[in-house]
Amino acid sequence: MENRLRGKSAIVGTGHAGFGEAPGLTAYDIMAQAGLAALADAELKLSDVDGLFCTMMEDSMPALMAAEYLGIRPRFVEGTMTGGSSFVNYVAAATMALEARLCDVALIVYGSNQRSGSGKLVTASRPPPYEQVYQPRYPISAYALAAARHMHEFGTTRQQLADVAVAARAWAQHNPEAFARGDLTREDVLASRMVSDPLTVCDCCLVTDGGGALVMVRSERARDFPKPPVYVLGCGAESTHRQISQMPDFTVTAARESGARAFAAAGVSPSDIDVVELYDAFTINTILFLEDLGFCKKGEGGAFAEGGRIAPGGDLPVNTNGGGLSCVHPGMYGIFTVIEAARQIRGDAPGLQIANVDLALAHGNGGTLSSQITAILGSENTL
């Protein structure tokens, strides 16, 4: 199927702020700092922004709060909340809005002070009505239930889960922006505190502050900015549930569909992809998404991730910034998959830069494996 939107939009600015710990700042302060950084990267001003794509962990109308804070009056606002995948969704939404001339400069932006602000997940929503009474520890127990089933069906091991965390840490150790850079071995992960079996504290993403932002424009003017444009070649999505108890198959995520759609839209296949940026809220995520996106067969994700195969120097560069497990995870990580993918293509990744990256995949996960959104980005060579 031909994709009329292939290559029609481009990322011309990326920014981040408040990585790790940003005490004394509100979530909106961090959001604004990230937005300003992305606009500076593109040599644009807030007054140029006429499309705002934002959601936050606070408030019932976060996009309006953000516009108000930034002092802008956007003519297009998109704030659909699908959890951490929202920001990959905004890449698709911004592409549509730009192409439809509903806006000319799209700012996708997020910030959180989750670590300094409260030390725990900030949430404004009511708990899942058919689960709360059983007191699962959200969100980890949801992912633990998926991991346990994967281990049961395919023989995936705790060692393989641990190797995902070890690989993420190895990438982070090369990234000065990453929050967790201490040594981490498989044995460390296995010996760390169990939180919700089979997941230990080292199988979980970080709890940090941080914000991220992207500036997007139509491709026709993408070469007018200082940084090499990163083109949006294709996006795909699917959502299956909200409450983990409603997940149709605990070992198969909707990344199977979102990935297939994104690959079809971009006209490429998994073997073409140079770097893979996955939303690794927990170690099982990386395994599930490598399988469901087609980098390996269903059930083989554990073996695929084992023994450094997705670590620096391995077969496939996965989560080259250190991911949510070791770089940054301020409540929602999705935007950082896109930022790292874009920087790898531009050649200015903060940590290990992979040589000659033309195609990168960014994958967002939202809820409890609920919303899956895939974006495929490319360099000028891929148009």
Next chain:
Amino acid sequence: MHEGPDLAFRKGLSEGRIVLPKCDACRRFHFFPRVVCPHCYGTLFTWREASGKGEIHTTTVVRRSTNQGGDYNVCIVELEEGVRMMSRVEGVPPPDVEIAMPVIAYAGEIDGTPAVLCRPEGS
């Protein structure tokens, strides 16, 4: 007062019964209760009491300090009617709960709130 599907389920549970909606059109059960069948989009249902027979689809042990009550089980149970829901297995140490274990689901309560609980079959 009209009794909606959520209320009907919770009322059943508080009276000691697990009741499930069965779609009049496709004859399949679903959970959670709602006004439209997620299988065929039918809107007419008949409530049936679940047999209680089921098996553990997946399971976790939520770790908690002893002075806060200690570890406990959280699981997904699949009932023989074909529906899955979150539950807890009681009466066995949490780490002994295994996937595919046959269980009997029953209406109980957690901290005073009605809930679907499970016990190992034959116990």
